[in-house]
Amino acid sequence: MISSFFSKTKPINYAVLLLFLLFFYVLNLFLSDTLTDSNLLLAIVYAAILLQVVVVQETVRARKTTNSSSFAMLFFVLLLMAIPKVQFYKDIVFSNLFLMISLNRLLALKTLKLVKQKIFDATLWICVASIFDPWTLLFLAVIFLAVYVYGTKEYKNWLVPLVGISFFILLLVTFLLLTKNIDFLQNHYSYNIQAGFYEDFIKNFSIKPFLFIISILAVILVVFIKQGYQGVGRIVHLRILLVYFLVSVLIFSINNITSSNYMVLAYSFFPAAVFATNFLETIKRKRLIELFLVICIVLPFVLLTMDLVK
Numbered sequence: 001m002i003s004s005f006f007s008k009t010k011p012i013n014y015a016v017l018l019l020f021l022l023f024f025y026v027l028n029l030f031l032s033d034t035l036t037d038s039n040l041l042l043a044i045v046y047a048a049i050l051l052q053v054v055v056v057q058e059t060v061r062a063r064k065t066t067n068s069s070s071f072a073m074l075f076f077v078l079l080l081m082a083i084p085k086v087q088f089y090k091d092i093v094f095s096n097l098f099l100m101i102s103l104n105r106l107l108a109l110k111t112l113k114l115v116k117q118k119i120f121d122a123t124l125w126i127c128v129a130s131i132f133d134p135w136t137l138l139f140l141a142v143i144f145l146a147v148y149v150y151g152t153k154e155y156k157n158w159l160v161p162l163v164g165i166s167f168f169i170l171l172l173v174t175f176l177l178l179t180k181n182i183d184f185l186q187n188h189y190s191y192n193i194q195a196g197f198y199e200d201f202i203k204n205f206s207i208k209p210f211l212f213i214i215s216i217l218a219v220i221l222v223v224f225i226k227q228g229y230q231g232v233g234r235i236v237h238l239r240i241l242l243v244y245f246l247v248s249v250l251i252f253s254i255n256n257i258t259s260s261n262y263m264v265l266a267y268s269f270f271p272a273a274v275f276a277t278n279f280l281e282t283i284k285r286k287r288l289i290e291l292f293l294v295i296c297i298v299l300p301f302v303l304l305t306m307d308l309v310k
Contacts (some may be wrong), residue, residue: 001290002290002293002294002297003286003289003290003293005068006069006070006071006074006293007070007071008069008070008258009057009061009068009069009106010070011069013070013073013100013276014053014054014057014073014082017053017070017073017074017077018026018050018053021041021049021079021080021081022046024080024081024300025046025049025087026306027304028085028088028304029042037092042088044090045087045088045090045093045094046087048093048094048097049080049087049093051097052076052079052093052096052097052100052270053073053076055100055101055104055272056072056073056076056100056273057070057072057073057095058104059100059103059104059107059270060072060073060274060277061187062104062108062215063104063107063108063110063237064230064234064237065234065237065238065241065274065278066277066278066281067277067281067287068272069277071276071277071280072273072274072276072277073273074293074296075272075273075276075277075296076269076270076273078296078297078299078300079266079269079272079273079299080266080269081304082212082275082299082300082303083262083263083265083266083303084266085263086263086265086266089263091132091133091262092133092264092266092267093131094132094267095130095131095132095133095136096129096266096267096269097129098125098126098128098129099125099126099129099136099139099267099270100270101125101142102121102122102123102126102129102139103122103123103142103240103241103244103270105118105119105121105122105125106118106119106122106142106143106146106240107237107240109146109149109150110150110236110237111150112150115150115154115157115213116157116160119143119146119147119157119160119164120160120161120163120164120167121164122143122146122164123140123143123160123161123163123164123165123168124164124168126139126140126143127164127165127168128168130189131172131188133264134188134189134190134191135191135251135255135264136251136267136303138247138250138251139244139247140161140165141243141247142240142243142247143161144161145240145242145243147161149236149239149240153301171180172185173185188308202308206291208260208262209226209265212265213249213252213268214274216245216268216272216276219272219276219279220242220245220275222279222282223238223275223279223282224238224242225280226278226282227299238274238278240277241270241271241274241275242271244270244271245268245271245272245275247267248264248265248267248268248271249268251264251267252264252265252267252268276296280292282292
């Protein structure tokens with residue numbers, strides 16, 4: 001029943017998931033006793049979250065990283081619900097939105113049309129995301145991977161990311177000079193990892209993010225084995241998504257060491273949702289599909305209950 005509903009892409013699928021997310025979001029607002037943001041800002045953050053859900057569905061539809069269904073959108077919403085506090089970290093929400101737009105532009109390179117423009121756009125969106133989280137600049141590595149995969153025949157494509165970065169720096173510095181806030185560059189774009197980071201990592205270790213990462217890596221392994229065996233053409237997209245996921249894990253690990261901020265794990269939700277959908281498509285028995293979906297839907301509520309008990 002669940003699989004039949006989400007195996008299609010209709011407006012009702014969007015409505016159900018967005019209302020589902022809204023209910024969970026409002027529930028967490030009432031349960032939170034430390035929230036100080038204004039109602040307007042909360043509405044903007046929620047709108048950014050809803051836009052992310054739409055970007056997920058439009059990306060998998062247009063780039064054909066999965067079969068035609070709403071499963072990727074479903075998994076993305078469930079992942080957001082599994083770590084509900086991410087909705088209160090507005091910087092992560094906004095940076096994740098821009099990162100997802102950037103990834104969408106990168107995956108569009110497969111058509112080999114307007115290559116330079118797409119590389120420039122993807123680079124610029126990552127730079128914009130860095131305004132909210134400076135560590136997101138590490139995703140520039142995915143840009144160069146995409147250039148290597150799709151655009152190595154023309155050496156000028158390798159220079160486009162540098163042009164995008166330079167353009168962003170020029171705009172940002174100009175704005176900071178006009179607003180007399182040039183210290184923002186030094187204060188914001190600082191990447192200090194203190195000595196003894198290994199001890200800090202062990203101290204801040206949490207089992208839930210670790211299980212999530214291990215589970216997704218296992219799913220990715222199965223997907224690559226199945227897709228490689230079947231010779232499906234989307235394998236190039238999946239390789240880029242794999243690197244994107246690994247960069248997300250790296251950023252999470254760094255933040256876990258420096259500030260115990262587990263919320264940055266949200267950067268990995270987009271590729272995780274795509275791989276989970278591809279994994280679901282490898283399951284042939286409908287009962288197993290239904291069981292897998294039920295477990296995934298129940299899990300966020302179990303995690304929320306565990307947080308309330310604490």
